[in-house]
Amino acid sequence: MKKLIRLFVFFLMFFIPASRVCAFSDGDSVIKIIYKRSYNNPPFPESTNNQYIIIDGNKSYCLFGEGVRGKDGKIGARVDLMKDFGNHTLYFMGPMIPEYTVNDYWSDSLPAMHWTIVNQFTTIKNNYCQKAVTNFRGREYTAFFALNIPIQDGPWKFCGLPGLIVKLGDSKGIYNFEMTSFEKVPNEYNLGIGKENGDYSLYKPLFKKWHLRRLEKDKARREADPNCLDCGEGVTVRYTFIENLLD
Amino acid sequence: MKKVLIFFMAIAVSSFAFASSETPWTNSILKSVSKCTATAYGTYYGPGGNETDVSCTKTASSCAQAQADAANCRDLNVCNAVRSFGLEPSPTLNCPKVSEFENP
Known part of the structure; x- marks a missing residue:
């Protein structure tokens, strides 16, 4: 009898949200997901911000901020990355001033990581979730995806699980994402990306070169004027990359 | 008598040394407190x-x-x-x- 009830609840969880998810194939509405993103890398204090995801049909946009409504009534926002599930390609913003600006994007495979689904279950904010783990570009991650929300998406580049990722964190506790909101909203967005310049294998060495040049320029500036307002002995600037870009 | 004179001279010298070193030392403490x-x-x-x-x-x-x-x-x-x-x-x-x- 107990097994029967469990089975019923399990199927019910699939059935109820299906009606919510179907809505995003309708052009009049999109799915808006908010993740609370925490970054905790001592000795610096923890910082948090929101990551906004808009799912419109086969495309998912990860935004910088919530967006701003323009004169035309549409909400515009800078797109950090876009997942095109139809073409199995992810596009991410990769500015390297002056050669590449914020309108320059790079492509990556979709999904970019390989998951191992683990036989562990839990309930997170009324979502029946299963655990999955992956090792992605230098960090080990544990994710919990909602079996009752069959959207294969998640925060940042993370996706490719049978359900929406509702919680994700790396083994060192530096990066953590937790879904705080999932809703269907009217499609008032005007989102798009700039031109694609190449794939991740091309981007990575270019970024490393650009970053090292940025460090050298900054060092030279500080040495030229040791008394500048943002210089001095007590000043520390540290760069951390979610992906291991400097190998 | 000579011993007593030496004793008083020693006290006078050490008092001077203490007094002359104390003033700047105290000042430096005051400076760091005010920072x-x-x-x-x-x-x-x-x-x-x-x-x-x-x-x-x-x-x-x-x-x-x-x-x-x-x-x-x-x-x-x-x-x-x-x-x-x-x-x-x-x-x-x-x-x-x-x-x-x-x-x-």
Whole structure:
């Protein structure tokens, strides 16, 4: 009898949200997901911000901020990355001033990581979730995806699980994402990306070169004027990359 | 009598030495008490999941000044990080204009 009830609840969880998810194939509405993103890398204090995801049909946009409504009534926002599930390609913003600006994007495979689904279950904010783990570009991650929300998406580049990722964190506790909101909203967005310049294998060495040049320029500036307002002995600037870009 | 004279002379010399060394030592203590050190932290979440952490520790004659200097230094470094990606910093950061920033 107990097994029967469990089975019923399990199927019910699939059935109820299906009606919510179907809505995003309708052009009049999109799915808006908010993740609370925490970054905790001592000795610096923890910082948090929101990551906004808009799912419109086969495309998912990860935004910088919530967006701003323009004169035309549409909400515009800078797109950090876009997942095109139809073409199995992810596009991410990769500015390297002056050669590449914020309108320059790079492509990556979709999904970019390989998951191992683990036989562990839990309930997170009324979502029946299963655990999955992956090792992605230098960090080990544990994710919990909602079996009752069959959207294969998640925060940042993370996706490719049978359900929406509702919680994700790396083994060192530096990066953590937790879904705080999932809703269907009217499609008032005007989102798009700039031109694609190449794939991740091309981007990575270019970024490393650009970053090292940025460090050298900054060092030279500080040495030229040791008394500048943002210089001095007590000043520390540290760069951390979610992906291991400097190998 | 000679021993008593030597004893008093020794006391006089040591008192002088103590008095002459005490004044600057006391002053230096007073100076360090009147100084204040403050640290301001900031983190900028850049494109592609790149984080820039900034910490600025500044010392000034008053705590309010030290805090202002530290916050100003932190904001300037965050402005620098935002602009390194070709993005315009939020107005709440009170970043200097680009020309001022490049040639402070």
